[in-house]
Amino acid sequence: MIGATHYVALSLILLCIGVVGLMVRRNFITVLMSLELMFNAVNVNLIAFSFRLGDLAGQVLAMFVITIAAAEAAIGLGLIIALVRLKDTVALEEADEMGG
Amino acid sequence: MDFLVANFGAILFYVVATITVAAAVGVVTLRNPVHAAVSLLLTFLMVAVLFVMSHAEFLAAVQVLVYAGGIMVLYLFVIMLARIKDLGPGKVFLSGLAPLAVLAGVVLGCLIAIGILLGSMAAGDGGAAAMTAVDGEAIGNTEAVGWLLYLKYLVPFEVVSVVLLVAMIGAIVFGRRDAALAGAGEEVEP
Numbered sequence: 001m002i003g004a005t006h007y008v009a010l011s012l013i014l015l016c017i018g019v020v021g022l023m024v025r026r027n028f029i030t031v032l033m034s035l036e037l038m039f040n041a042v043n044v045n046l047i048a049f050s051f052r053l054g055d056l057a058g059q060v061l062a063m064f065v066i067t068i069a070a071a072e073a074a075i076g077l078g079l080i081i082a083l084v085r086l087k088d089t090v091a092l093e094e095a096d097e098m099g100g
Numbered sequence: 101m102d103f104l105v106a107n108f109g110a111i112l113f114y115v116v117a118t119i120t121v122a123a124a125v126g127v128v129t130l131r132n133p134v135h136a137a138v139s140l141l142l143t144f145l146m147v148a149v150l151f152v153m154s155h156a157e158f159l160a161a162v163q164v165l166v167y168a169g170g171i172m173v174l175y176l177f178v179i180m181l182a183r184i185k186d187l188g189p190g191k192v193f194l195s196g197l198a199p200l201a202v203l204a205g206v207v208l209g210c211l212i213a214i215g216i217l218l219g220s221m222a223a224g225d226g227g228a229a230a231m232t233a234v235d236g237e238a239i240g241n242t243e244a245v246g247w248l249l250y251l252k253y254l255v256p257f258e259v260v261s262v263v264l265l266v267a268m269i270g271a272i273v274f275g276r277r278d279a280a281l282a283g284a285g286e287e288v289e290p
Contacts, residue, residue: 002153006113009213009216014121014124016206017121017205020205023198023201029133033136033140033175036140036167037143040147043151047154051231059156063249064256064257064260066163071263071267074270075267077177078271081274090182
């Protein structure tokens with residue numbers, strides 16, 4: 001029988017892939033996609049525990065997470081468009097006006 | 101054959117989990133942006149399958165509609181609008197800190213895994229009936245989530261809708277051509 005541990009382990013693997021992708025890759029598109037992966041890892045966790053504990057609040061929380069992820073995607077993709085217009089690239093090294 | 105039938109849930113979980121992890125690895129390693137986006141789409145769909153297996157049917161539908169339908173189209177639009185052909189692995193692929201980043205990811209994973217092993221894990225599956233009931237009255241999953249969302253979690257719901265509105269306005273501002281092309285520090289003419 002598949003227990004909560006399996007889901008948490010899968011969620012952990014997804015989150016770590018997302019974290020490594022976020023830090024290693026240096027282009028905006030992949031960084032945003034890694035963020036989406038991490039959002040999904042959190043959702044898997046929430047849904048698994050919602051089922052195991054018999055509490056629907058987890059599903060409502062997961063819905064909020066999906067909403068925030070959609071907002072993040074809209075803003076991030078708008079930033080990509082602005083960056084491409086300004087610099088003609090998606091490399092994050094090029095966006096260093098603020099001294100980062 | 102009996103083994104397959106008896107362990108159908110477990111086998112399905114392992115197959116879906118394997119595909120999910122493989123697709124997620126593809127997202128962060130593929131060079132072609134369209135391939136990476138399709139890989140991300142596969143991850144979303146597999147996560148939706150996991151939602152169904154955890155009796156979150158409504159969330160699975162939302163996942164397919166919002167993620168696979170909405171967000172992925174947005175990503176593909178931007179990839180094609182911005183004519184992004186290649187995501188690496190030239191100078192921009194790996195920063196000098198890449199080994200440290202991988203190390204940090206592995207350490208983070210180990211820490212959380214230790215936390216999972218040390219902590220008490222919710223056992224069994226006591227929740228199948230609770231996923232479709234409010235106050236003990238059996239209804240559908242969508243209706244149950246709806247009751248909870250619009251009664252108990254009404255205030256967070258409204259806050260999230262304001263966040264969405266702000267994000268929409270922000271995306272419009274970022275997307276404006278004159279805003280993007282205005283030089284840094286330039287004064288607006290009086």
